[in-house]
Amino acid sequence: MTAEELxxxxxxxxxxxxxKAEVKAKPAExxxxxxxxxxxxxxxxWDRALTQLNVAAExxxxxxxxxxxxRPALQAEAFRRDVFAGTRTPMLFGEPEPWMGWLVQANAYFxxxxxxxxxxxxxxxxxxxxxxxxxxxxxxxxxxxxxxxRLGPVLEVLIDGKYYWLPLCRVRQLLIExxxxxxxxxxxxxTLVLANGGQVAALIFSRYAGSERSSDPxxxxxxxxxxxxxxxxxxxxxxxxxxxxxxxxxxxxxIRSFVQDLPAPTPGGGATxx
Numbered sequence: 294m295t296a297e298e299l300x301x302x303x304x305x306x307x308x309x310x311x312x313k314a315e316v317k318a319k320p321a322e323x324x325x326x327x328x329x330x331x332x333x334x335x336x337x338x339w340d341r342a343l344t345q346l347n348v349a350a351e352x353x354x355x356x357x358x359x360x361x362x363x364r365p366a367l368q369a370e371a372f373r374r375d376v377f378a379g380t381r382t383p384m385l386f387g388e389p390e391p392w393m394g395w396l397v398q399a400n401a402y403f404x405x406x407x408x409x410x411x412x413x414x415x416x417x418x419x420x421x422x423x424x425x426x427x428x429x430x431x432x433x434x435x436x437x438x439x440x441x442x443r444l445g446p447v448l449e450v451l452i453d454g455k456y457y458w459l460p461l462c463r464v465r466q467l468l469i470e471x472x473x474x475x476x477x478x479x480x481x482x483x484t485l486v487l488a489n490g491g492q493v494a495a496l497i498f499s500r501y502a503g504s505e506r507s508s509d510p511x512x513x514x515x516x517x518x519x520x521x522x523x524x525x526x527x528x529x530x531x532x533x534x535x536x537x538x539x540x541x542x543x544x545x546x547x548i549r550s551f552v553q554d555l556p557a558p559t560p561g562g563g564a565t566x567x
Contacts, residue, residue, distance in 0.1 A: 305510040323353035331475040337505025365454035366480045377502045379404025386457040392421035400443045408525035422446040423462045427553035434538035442527035449498040463488045467551035478515035490558030499545045501530040
């Protein structure tokens with residue numbers, strides 16, 4: 294059975310062993326190394342994944358664009374891990390508002406084990422964050438948020454090679470293509486139209502932080518989401534990200550079109566990074 298067939302069956306560890314054997318037998322085949330980079334990344338072996346990605350680009354120039362996109366995503370994963378451990382602070386995309394700072398601090402408290410303080414500040418942030426209506430895949434909503442209580446009204450994105458928390462209230466429109474590669478279960482390519490009318494290309498982190506350490510291969514592959522309901526009232530996820538509204542729940546990889554009812558942008562609007 295090939296590594297690709299094993300991946301389809303969710304047998305990721307067997308696929309990794311099979312793929313390493315294929316690379317050893319065909320060391321000059323760049324495509325195998327691209328596949329190996331993705332499987333290593335699924336398992337959180339970021340350094341080895343980066344090595345294989347760089348080797349593939351050196352062997353075949355057609356992989357340079359993918360390398361340009363994925364190298365900073367791999368490098369951001371270590372920073373992201375520290376963010377959720379409460380030891381580093383994410384950058385906010387755009388001008389920060391008070392509730393965004395409260396949410397960032399609540400996440401730090403949670404990562405440091407200060408659960409009561411995290412819940413109190415998280416609730417304050419959620420109360421202050423604006424609820425904006427719109428539609429997702431054509432289905433209307435009055436408000437929408439990530440189901441992970443550490444995130445709620447923000448998306449984790451990579452823009453211009455940098456990791457940001459992007460407030461949902463700053464997103465006018467989001468367009469996502471159907472997943473076409475294994476790496477998409479980790480970092481989904483998307484086009485964002487911002488509240489100010491600016492348009493940017495981004496990668497959306499489509500798995501929850503720490504998913505790579507799960508013993509369940511379906512969680513690592515983003516085919517399942519598991520929840521841990523903490524006593525402080527905050528639920529945290531592993532696996533594929535989920536959004537929720539009063540209308541229902543939505544898996545990140547099933548989103549194709551996301552539109553919010555924001556005021557028309559002022560003339561001269563453009564992407565602004567803060």
